[in-house]
Amino acid sequence: MNLYDRIPNNVNLSEDKKLQRALEKWLPNYLDWWQQMGPDGFQQKDVYLRTAISVEPDGWANFDFVKMPDYRWGIFLKPAEPDAKIGFGDHCGQPAYQEVPGEFRNSLRRIIVTQGDTEPASVEQQRELGKTCPSLYDLRNLFQVNVEEGRHLWAMVYLLHRYFGRDGRDEADALLERRSGNPDKPRILEAFNQPCDDWLNFFCFTMFTDRDGKYQLSALAESGFEPLARTCQFMLTEEAHHMFVGDTGLNRVVKRTAQLMKQGDVRELGGIPLDIVQKHINFWFSYSLDLFGGEISSNSADFFAAGLKGRYKEQEQYEDHIVAEQNFTMTVVEDGQLKQRDVAMRNALNEVLRTEYVKDCEKGLARWNKTLAEEGISERLFLPSSRFHRHVGEYAGHHFDIEGNLITAEEFERRKGDWLPTLEDREYVRSLMHPVVEPGKIANWIAPPATGIKGKPFEFEYVRL
Numbered sequence: 001m002n003l004y005d006r007i008p009n010n011v012n013l014s015e016d017k018k019l020q021r022a023l024e025k026w027l028p029n030y031l032d033w034w035q036q037m038g039p040d041g042f043q044q045k046d047v048y049l050r051t052a053i054s055v056e057p058d059g060w061a062n063f064d065f066v067k068m069p070d071y072r073w074g075i076f077l078k079p080a081e082p083d084a085k086i087g088f089g090d091h092c093g094q095p096a097y098q099e100v101p102g103e104f105r106n107s108l109r110r111i112i113v114t115q116g117d118t119e120p121a122s123v124e125q126q127r128e129l130g131k132t133c134p135s136l137y138d139l140r141n142l143f144q145v146n147v148e149e150g151r152h153l154w155a156m157v158y159l160l161h162r163y164f165g166r167d168g169r170d171e172a173d174a175l176l177e178r179r180s181g182n183p184d185k186p187r188i189l190e191a192f193n194q195p196c197d198d199w200l201n202f203f204c205f206t207m208f209t210d211r212d213g214k215y216q217l218s219a220l221a222e223s224g225f226e227p228l229a230r231t232c233q234f235m236l237t238e239e240a241h242h243m244f245v246g247d248t249g250l251n252r253v254v255k256r257t258a259q260l261m262k263q264g265d266v267r268e269l270g271g272i273p274l275d276i277v278q279k280h281i282n283f284w285f286s287y288s289l290d291l292f293g294g295e296i297s298s299n300s301a302d303f304f305a306a307g308l309k310g311r312y313k314e315q316e317q318y319e320d321h322i323v324a325e326q327n328f329t330m331t332v333v334e335d336g337q338l339k340q341r342d343v344a345m346r347n348a349l350n351e352v353l354r355t356e357y358v359k360d361c362e363k364g365l366a367r368w369n370k371t372l373a374e375e376g377i378s379e380r381l382f383l384p385s386s387r388f389h390r391h392v393g394e395y396a397g398h399h400f401d402i403e404g405n406l407i408t409a410e411e412f413e414r415r416k417g418d419w420l421p422t423l424e425d426r427e428y429v430r431s432l433m434h435p436v437v438e439p440g441k442i443a444n445w446i447a448p449p450a451t452g453i454k455g456k457p458f459e460f461e462y463v464r465l
């Protein structure tokens with residue numbers, strides 16, 4: 001572990017001078033990007049952050065006050081397994097790839113660039129949020145997520161520089177050039193171009209969109225391209241906290257709303273009505289489903305065949321890692337009707353991964369509904385149908401109601417305000433967003449967390465303003 005190098009790393013960077021120089025050249029560009037596009041207005045403040053200092057399951061992180069531009073962004077891979085094998089696909093059982101196999105070079109680069117692009121994109125999306133934080137605890141969590149997404153960008157940039165030569169370096173530069181929501185140079189995936197400018201959106205984003213990240217990273221964590229697998233394994237350690245922020249953040253919003261419902265009109269009392277929470281769930285869940293790609297996909301088949309991208313918990317959950325014979329029954333739209341169609345399983349692997357993700361999201365909904373029940377409220381939150389409001393795959397270009405029934409474009413237009421946040425809903429939520437920065441205080445629209453960070457109480461001064 002070289003923690004005190006200019007770029008902290010556990011990949012012996014100092015032994016590869018050419019690579020070290022290339023990354024040290026990328027570093028100031030990264031810092032420029034962070035200054036321009038990172039959290040606005042808090043760069044000189046001390047924030048109680050965790051920094052990765054090891055890849056051991058225990059004690060991998062150090063907690064201390066640091067100014068964000070001084071954060072030690074590093075390159076950390078889980079240690080290599082001595083004789084790692086490709087775990088699935090046509091080359092299952094052969095030695096894992098330690099270098100990029102020529103025939104899969106483009107596919108691999110595309111996987112890495114697409115993953116890499118999401119990391120800075122989310123920082124850009126969340127750039128203004130600090131100014132309206134509901135508490136210092138939440139402000140600190142936002143910044144923790146932001147600096148770690150920055151580190152995830154480093155993780156992907158390392159792979160591009162180390163394994164892809166010239167075009168890898170060009171791709172690494174381009175990762176700092178695209179901008180979330182910019183029509184001329186947008187980020188690659190649509191969920192990462194959506195504005196995330198209030199805290200309800202932020203909690204939905206970390207709940208649903210970061211959770212897509214968990215499933216993509218899990219599928220890549222068993223990749224036959226070993227450096228990618230080892231990188232993703234460590235990224236998942238950090239990612240867990242991001243989803244915790246979203247899941248518990250929404251739970252706290254729901255709890256506060258439930259308390260206010262018992263007192264009177266939630267709007268008059270300055271809370272977020274449950275139907276607005278539901279519409280935000282619908283919005284971010286549907287955009288996050290798109291991130292898994294088309295339901296029927298030859299790319300997913302190719303990536304699996306090549307041993308590059310597997311299923312969720314490929315080794316643990318499945319016995320057949322070849323998947324040459326099986327079929328998957330898919331619901332598709334044919335002649336204006338929903339029909340069942342059998343497709344080769346390898347072509348359905350995006351949908352298989354998406355199904356795992358949906359199951360995981362359901363657990364969050366169950367937790368929030370438990371909170372509602374505990375508060376004595378009978379309303380419940382739910383996930384919309386996976387067909388609702390899709391822009392990618394089989395269901396894109398068709399219209400569905402929240403239960404997944406086919407409807408006309410006109411009907412969708414007429415009813416979409418019942419299902420998705422309206423301009424007025426967004427303005428209302430924004431009207432509640434006033435910064436609360438006194439230690440121990442919390443905004444009126446959200447309940448305080450059950451516990452603080454790293455054994456500290458909620459009242460701890462997590463950010464020194």
Ligand SMILES: [Fe+2]
Nearest residue numbers: 119149152213
């Ligand atoms: Fe990330």
Ligand SMILES: [Fe+2]
Nearest residue numbers: 210213239242
């Ligand atoms: Fe994340």
